[in-house]
Amino acid sequence: MSVLTLSSAPEDATALEAAEAHHARLAGELAGRVTMLLTVVDRDPSAAEKIHAGLVAFCDRSLLPHTAAEEAVLYPAAHGMPEARLLIESLIGEHRCLTTLVDALRNAPSPAGAAADARALQVLFEEHVAKENGLVLPLLAMTSEVSLAELLAEMHHRLAGGTGNTSAQEDQDIEEGQAMREGQIEETGGCGGVCGCGGAEETAEPELDVREVPHALRHATVFGALDAVPAGTAMVLVAPHDPLPLLAQIEQRSPGVFSAEYLERGPETWRLRLGHR
Template sequence: MMSHNTDADARAAQAVVTHHRQLAAALTGHVTDLVTAAETGGLRQVWQHRDALLGWLHTELLPHAYAEENALYPAAAARPEGRLLVDGMLDEHRTIAALVAELEETSAPVAAAAAARALQAVFATHLAKENDLVVPLLVAAAEVSLADLLDGMHDLIGGGGQEGCGGHCGCGGDVPGDRSVTVSV
């Protein structure tokens, strides 16, 4: 059983929400760049922005999702009120992965922009559920320490991926990074 520290869990919950905001902002930037390039008809720019988005998805967003599946979701699913929620969250992870695959496979600028925009919409809904349902569920569970669950996130995603968190995410890691968007939590 984990020890429950209300202050540490509150800080961890805020770190999760802050990190999710950073992920959403980074995704919005990538999607906006891709859609703008598709609208203006610059094929070279479309594929450059698509490739940049795919690189970010593979080094940031997907590792984040897989780390959540290993660190946060089991604790939430163990609670009767969280089991179906987590099942839905896992379905959304599969939808996000399918949209990433669609983005990788398309050869049409409009289809790339549409897939990117769809991914952004699914991710926004997904983050709202994590922030408003999963995180509060874990914070409220007396036998769960959200701070302890997040402490192992670096190990789950290989030490913070390319960019690391620089200690800014609240996960307890200290992998140096030079961007505000991070891999963990």
């Protein structure tokens, strides 16, 4: 058990973990959508347009409302602490930069023109939440005069009344799911098109390699990428292990929407074609 957990009220320790999980979901979904955009922007303009539009919609629906709620609820509590005042002011400045990047995405004449801004948005947001997770949230959780649990409850109340989504199911999206039985996975066999035997061309499908993605962001990154896959198309997932818990979560999250076909089964790399029916 960490010092933070020992020195915090139990409800604040739980709230801290929930806030970190929510940040991981947001950062992961953003990373997945940006990765898909960068992957297809030069080879499939039609798909890139849809992914671009979905990325902007995600920012408007989830990312920007989240930053606004933080400024309204979390930041004032931390700004009153002398040791955090300058940090909070710098984080508010980063919120302005995030908003500017989203506006640039929204007004980009084409997905290709938005690619650089999309990547910059991803990098800045990941750095931003790292500061919140490492500095702001622990400080609030350890301060006896502040209830982090109550602050987060107020944030969620504000978001629930607007366009943001903060349901318990979303927080569960980044947790390990139950192992999926082999029979639950659709296996179509074949080579996936890599041998020229008549299968779909592998190069026509974007590939998401999560082997280097931090574990806390991995599942949410896949969810974000899948949300960007248009119906009737597919993406290839590259993972460092057999992703049975992830497949179970995908099915729980979107019953019957995605099929899974193994293209490679270890021992070091697993490759799956995830098709959007």
